[in-house]
Amino acid sequence: MILLKRISSVCALVGLMAGSAHANLLPSFNSFVNNGDGTYTYKYDVQLQNDAYVTSNLANTPAIVTVYDFTGLITSGIHAPVVTFAAAPSTTANWLVSIQPTGIAVHNQSPSDSAAPNVSFSYKGVDITVPQTPLFTFALSSPYDLGVSPFSYFSFSAQSTGTSGEPQGNTTDVKGPTRNQTPEPGSLAMLLSSGLGGSLLFIRRRKA
DSSP: OHHHHHHHHHHHHHHHHHHHHTOSEEEEEEEEEEOSSSOEEEEEEEEEOTTEEBOOOTTSOOOEEEEOOOTTOOOSGGGSOEEEEEOTTOOGGGEEEEEESSOOOOTTOOOOOOSSOEEEEEEOSSOBOSOEEEEEEEEEEESSOOOSSSOEEEEEEEEEEETTSOEEEEEEEEEEOOTTOOOOHHHHHHHHHTTOHHHHHHHHHHHO
């Protein structure tokens, strides 16, 4: 089991390095907070690199960010996914949040995508053509703790437009809730109320 965890950690690190080499919308882990109610909130920053821009123009490549299979994702209520910050000329209202069992797929990227919920952020504002650090920050919550190293990693895929107008996609691994943690009793009710009872069952069966 320890060997498998180490292999998983090394693979995630290799994926992180490979994904970041040509990343145009680059994620980074910001912070982790214990909410005190059996849930934990994870914040991530997304940087816009200098070789890309974001647009909402469907004729080009609308900017989309998708986080795949975030363990125990709380989809509704006060801990639902949210954009907490966006740098001008973007605003938090310009990033629309959607939750779906698969996708939203981005250009030329095909990360592993199970039955666990994915969350996507789609840009609907004016074009942003200069680097932004961060472009925006988003928060996801789960009844699962961050745990200790080796951490669990999740695929983050992003779609942007190159400086010559060409579509671009990149996938990077980011750390998040640890799969082998057991939710506290109070957070189980929150999971069920948000419609994730089936996803929790899926996670448990996959470990067996």
